[in-house]
Amino acid sequence: MIPADPRPFTLRELLWMADGAHRERWMRMGPLMALIANVNRDPRRCRPFRPEDFDPFAAKAGPEPVVLDRTTVGQLRRALGR
Incomplete structure (x- = not known):
């Protein structure tokens, strides 16, 4: 949940905010779990x-x-049978 009034924001902005909050929670929990x-x-x-x-x-x-150089292109051609 985002502690903000959703009315002035677009759906895209709300999704960005939710994704950022989710990432921030994982950034806090990662060191604790490690x-x-x-x-x-x-x-x-x-x-x-x-x-x-x-x-x-x-x-x-x-x-x-x-x-990609001559060697890798040649290997690719041989592998594909061309």
């Missing part, structure tokens, strides 16, 4: 947790981009 998880983990079995591990809005590292 603290609890780190207190209860076995240091020999797993790495320390970070707040980003519990934040669904945190940017996840994706695959590295493929650089």
Whole structure:
């Protein structure tokens, strides 16, 4: 819930406000959840947790981009049979 009068805002602005409030709550809970998880983990079995591990809005590292040069284009052509 957003503690504001919704009448002067458009639906888009209200959605932005709700999304921002939701993200802000996760930013507050992430460090607390990481603290609890780190207190209860076995240091020999797993790495320390970070707040980003519990934040669904945190940017996840994706695959590295493929650089297109003559070698990779040739590999792609051979793989596609062209």
